[in-house]
Amino acid sequence: MNSDNLGQIFTRRIIADYMVSFFTLPSKSLVLDPCFGDGVFLSSLSSNTDYLQVGYEIDSNLFNSFSNINKIAVINNADFLLSDCNIMFDGIIMNPPYIRHEKIDELAEYGVTKAKLSAKSIFSMLPKSANLYMYFIVKAINLLNKNGELIVIFPDSWLNSRSGAAFRKVLLKNCAVEKRVHVTGRAFEKDALVDVVILKLKKNSTPTDCEPLFVRVEDDLITKRTIKQFGQNIKSKIPFHDCATIKRGITTGYNEAFINPTISELNDDYFEDIISSPKAVVGYSTKGASVDKLLYVKEDMEIAQPLREYLNNMEVNIVESQKPKTLASKIKTGCNWYSIKAFDCTGILFGYIVRGDMRFILNDTGVVARDNFYVIKPKIDKYILLAILNNFYVYMQLESIGRKYGGGMLKLQKYDVESIMFPNITEFSEKDIGKLSKLGKKLAETGNRGIIEEISLLLSNYESTDLETIKNQLDYMRSARLEK
Numbered sequence: 001m002n003s004d005n006l007g008q009i010f011t012r013r014i015i016a017d018y019m020v021s022f023f024t025l026p027s028k029s030l031v032l033d034p035c036f037g038d039g040v041f042l043s044s045l046s047s048n049t050d051y052l053q054v055g056y057e058i059d060s061n062l063f064n065s066f067s068n069i070n071k072i073a074v075i076n077n078a079d080f081l082l083s084d085c086n087i088m089f090d091g092i093i094m095n096p097p098y099i100r101h102e103k104i105d106e107l108a109e110y111g112v113t114k115a116k117l118s119a120k121s122i123f124s125m126l127p128k129s130a131n132l133y134m135y136f137i138v139k140a141i142n143l144l145n146k147n148g149e150l151i152v153i154f155p156d157s158w159l160n161s162r163s164g165a166a167f168r169k170v171l172l173k174n175c176a177v178e179k180r181v182h183v184t185g186r187a188f189e190k191d192a193l194v195d196v197v198i199l200k201l202k203k204n205s206t207p208t209d210c211e212p213l214f215v216r217v218e219d220d221l222i223t224k225r226t227i228k229q230f231g232q233n234i235k236s237k238i239p240f241h242d243c244a245t246i247k248r249g250i251t252t253g254y255n256e257a258f259i260n261p262t263i264s265e266l267n268d269d270y271f272e273d274i275i276s277s278p279k280a281v282v283g284y285s286t287k288g289a290s291v292d293k294l295l296y297v298k299e300d301m302e303i304a305q306p307l308r309e310y311l312n313n314m315e316v317n318i319v320e321s322q323k324p325k326t327l328a329s330k331i332k333t334g335c336n337w338y339s340i341k342a343f344d345c346t347g348i349l350f351g352y353i354v355r356g357d358m359r360f361i362l363n364d365t366g367v368v369a370r371d372n373f374y375v376i377k378p379k380i381d382k383y384i385l386l387a388i389l390n391n392f393y394v395y396m397q398l399e400s401i402g403r404k405y406g407g408g409m410l411k412l413q414k415y416d417v418e419s420i421m422f423p424n425i426t427e428f429s430e431k432d433i434g435k436l437s438k439l440g441k442k443l444a445e446t447g448n449r450g451i452i453e454e455i456s457l458l459l460s461n462y463e464s465t466d467l468e469t470i471k472n473q474l475d476y477m478r479s480a481r482l483e484k
Contacts (some may be wrong), residue, residue, distance in 0.1 A: 278351035283447020383440030
């Protein structure tokens with residue numbers, strides 16, 4: 001199994017030294033790195049402190065490589081999460097593995113599964129959607145002495161997820177957040193141009209958060225960033241579900257039978273227009289989109305003879321092949337297997353398989369959308385929602401959390417889209433709200449991608465990261481994905 005499967009992205013030495021400098025522990029304190037990887041934190045501790053060191057690493061190749069040069073730390077080639085470690089530590093420092101919850105069971109060959117983790121009582125407060133790094137942090141807190149210090153670096157996408165809200169509660173229940181540093185630039189050795197956060201937590205202190213700091217890593221320098229302030233609640237965010245709901249488009253269960261079927265002598269009453277692919281849409285509106293024909297037999301419809309013959313033939317084929325299984329089961333139970341559950345698709349469409357640029361598309365025409373789209377129903381003005389979805393800040397969030405496949409493909413699950421966080425539009429000026437609505441409408445009507453720059457520039461007034469940084473990061477990540 002390679003380092004990508006284990007969620008390993010190695011920290012640069014400049015960041016390791018920076019994090020080690022956060023410790024305020026007394027001489028000879030006992031410090032743990034529970035996933036030491038290439039040993040950068042243990043090496044930094046050796047160079048900059050006199051702390052006693054302990055390390056865990058599940059990857060035998062990395063363990064053996066570091067053991068050849070390590071002269072100080074007590075190291076273990078074992079999984080930290082499921083280990084019976086009962087030593088309490090004064091300090092813990094780490095860059096935990098980043099593995100999404102649905103990929104955790106792929107570590108079964110190492111003895112790690114979601115079932116085994118869930119069986120541990122210390123993880124009971126974590127949601128089922130918790131990323132693996134959350135398990136590491138929770139266990140680390142559990143092994144800290146009173147007033148012990150935990151310093152950890154990980155992608156800041158956790159701030160934009162539902163699981164992140166539960167995770168924050170776990171942190172603040174047990175610790176004070178003494179430092180929160182948002183890092184832009186190359187913090188890691190590979191795929192590094194992503195925003196990350198460094199937290200310093202203190203165990204059993206009065207649970208408090210702190211004012212964030214912002215730094216940029218360029219070459220071998222860490223420089224402080226000054227974030228322009230726009231009012232008291234500059235970083236105030238609202239979740240996706242405050243602005244919209246989302247569901248998948250219409251599923252036929254058997255596209256070859258229902259989309260563009262070859263049936264002669266059948267009138268249009270039996271068909272609905274359907275958009276089958278984002279490629280069928282030019283720009284950001286479904287007006288003028290290329291449509292297919294969906295065979296849509298309503299419950300109270302009289303079935304004409306040509307259609308009856310077509311359905312009978314299809315039924316025989318399904319029963320003989322037992323494919324698709326869902327329809328075969330319906331036929332067995334005597335259901336009207338050819339009845340499709342339709343619903344109103346008016347709103348905003350998003351094709352969740354992304355190969356190039358992302359697009360949220362206004363579906364004012366109400367055309368039916370196939371199940372390779374998500375249908376987003378606005379709770380706010382539709383043009384404002386279109387604008388706050390189509391901007392570089394949202395694209396960056398989705399590019400960061402989507403699952404990457406071959407050929408530059410990015411797949412986004414429903415819960416990924418639901419994890420989007422927006423600036424709190426209730427705090428926007430009336431002028432900016434009006435401008436957003438006009439820009440959203442203009443984007444839908446013209447399809448001019450340059451309008452996304454205008455929307456992003458307006459939203460940058462309510463974001464803590466400057467627009468140029470976001471654009472550079474997005475370009476880097478998108479280019480890296482497409483090159484792969």
